[in-house]
Amino acid sequence: MWEQVQQTADFITNKTNFSPEYGVILGSGLGNFTDDIDVEYILPYSEIPNFPVSTVEGHKGALVFGTIHGKKVVAMQGRFHFYEGYDMKQVTFPVRVMKHLGVKKLIVSNASGGVNPTYKVGSIVIIKDHINFMPEHPLRGKNDERFGPRFVNMSEPYSRKMMAKTKEIASDLNIEVRDGVYLGIQGPTFETLSEYRMVKLLGADCVGMSTVPEVIVASHMGLETFGISVITDMGNEESIDTITHAEVLEAARKAEPHVRSLIKELIIQY
Incomplete structure (x- = not known):
């Protein structure tokens, strides 16, 4: 994989002549964050060697390069999921x-289902830790020490400093945020009511189908990482009967202005 990564990075650098400090992965319904970027270059995934192509509605499929108040950023408009058929x-x-x-700092966002009774649809959750329930581990197989160590310390997968700064920003902007533990599962089905109960029993506050593999690999390579989630449905008897992907996108869309403000200010201030 080392050679593929170098080939792809060289291609992008030659195309864009751009060296970002921040990487941002935009989850379901959050792709319009790129409107906050002074865009210098847009590179569709289909043009990038070795890159997969996102197949999920709400994920546009491009790398966007630009600046936010002078900070150099690359944003992924659309991520890749294990349930789409890709390997980790x-x-x-x-x-x-x-x-x-x-990139030295990574920001990941997603939409998730809430099981914490203090959450509601539209709650913004700062991810403080995760539980990996994916059926495949992104570091399985022979380790390449050029990427990182065989055994990765996961005591702080999400930067405590970035969390604290975001909470400070949220207070200044009068945006209500929670924090919580995110549990990552394969998908693509939404959880059954019994599975939601399991998630809660395991000590998680929300559950989704992404993020965890990316954060593990970010930890492997020493990237400082921040995660944020929008609660788009609640795992209880009242809401589970009607949840659809369209409703998930709509809930994320309503929360998006606040999430965008938090991410933008974090990049500016941190």
Whole structure:
């Protein structure tokens, strides 16, 4: 994989002549964050060698390069999911490429189902930790020490400093945020009511189908990482009967202005 990552990073660098400090992965319904970027270059995934192509509605499928108040950023409009049929090395390939483009800090966003009774649809959750329930691990197989160590310390997968800064920003902007533990599962089905109960019993506050593999690989390569989630449905008897992907996108869309403000200010201030 090392050679593929170098090939892809070299291609992007030659195309864009851009070395970003921040990488941002935009989840379901959050793709319009790129409107906050002074865009210098847009590169569709279909033009990038070795890159998968996102197949999920709400994921546009392009790398967007530009600046936010002088900070150099590359944003992924659309991520790749294990449930789409990709293996974990493909799912996390863009994170490795970002690192080799110069990215030092990674911001990941997603939509998730809430099981914490203090949450509601539209709640914004700062991810403080995760539980990996994916059926495949992105670091399985022979380890390449050029990427990172065989055994990765996961005591702080999400930067405590970035969390604290975001909470400070949220207070200044009068945006209500929670924090919580995110549990990552394969998907693509939404959870059954019994599975939602399991998620809660395991100590998680929300559940989704992404993020965890990317954060593991970011930890492998020493990237400082921040995660944020929008609660788009609640795992209880009242809401589980009607949840659809369209409703998930709509809930994320309503929360998007606040999420965009938090991410933008975090990049500016941190």
